[in-house]
Amino acid sequence: MPLLTIRDLKVSYSVRGLFRNRSETTAVDGVSLFVGEHEALGLVGESGSGKSTLGRAALLLIKPRQGSIVFDGVDMLDAADHRNTSAIRKFRREAQIVFQDPYGSLNPRMKVGRIIADPLYVHGIKDRRLVKDKVLKLLDLVGLPASAYDKYPFSFSGGQRQRISIARALSIGPRFIVADEPVSSLDISIQAQLLNLFREIQEKEGVSYLFISHDLRTVAFIAQRIAVMYLGRIMELAPKTELITRPLHPYTRLLLSSVPSKDRHPSEQREQADVPVTGCVFYPRCASALDICRETSPRLREVSPGHEVACFLYENK
């Protein structure tokens, strides 16, 4: 049984317009996927495709409009609706997040030792000696000196701050971590060090990841399987090597052929994509579009073992 199974998840934002009129944006539109125990699933797609929304909804940080999220055999949306507090508390312990921004995500007024210990205190672990020992072990695990314990976040670089965030996410011993663009804001050389750390942690601690990035090479370094997202939908999902050597979806092919821009922050690359009302969301940009693509939205289908694609080019095959 997978650790996390998401079925037909829809997440919408209600946006207030200039004239107080409300409109809905569907950021995640019917996504189904699973993350296995000890597995890293990569989630890739350009800015605005709904990656963060999906990651946050998977952790119950945003309420989905529709769908189900089953973690370790328990339907979490059901648990939330029925105020099943013990199930929710277990989930809050076992599922953690590492954010993109190493500056905004750490409380500047707390010392590093306290920041990392916080989840332990929140979950009722009170023995100070035990907590300190645990925090020192975590500092070592993420490659920071023990002296970091008594310092404030401002004394650390972006890369070191991400190490602090990782230590905090690990402190309570999670089984699942959503890592949302955790290296995107860092220099290339620091990115490589942190990606190695993520990999090491997966091996040592046996955690599962939903590892989000707009850069296919970054997710390919970490993930065993990769899901490609475009405008709220999964376009293709396959084992890593299969996806890279045998990409099927025209959008995956486009991602593989495009040279990633190294010097722009992903949120600065946000451009308003052209969203068609009917048909395939990728239709307006697709070089291989058929007539049917304009009218009907393709479903994600398995075309070979473990390889799913949502594209009419592969229907009837």
Ligand SMILES: Nc1ncnc2c1ncn2[C@@H]1O[C@H](COP(=O)(O)OP(=O)(O)OP(=O)(O)O)[C@@H](O)[C@H]1O
């Ligand atoms: N808080 C919000 N309120 C309203 N709309 C939002 C909100 N957050 C995201 N959106 C919209 O939802 C869609 C998906 O956004 P999301 O941040 O999930 O994408 P992303 O793939 O993580 O992008 P990026 O690579 O820039 O981080 C976008 O159209 C975005 O404008």
Ligand SMILES: [Mg+2]
């Ligand atoms: Mg995002």
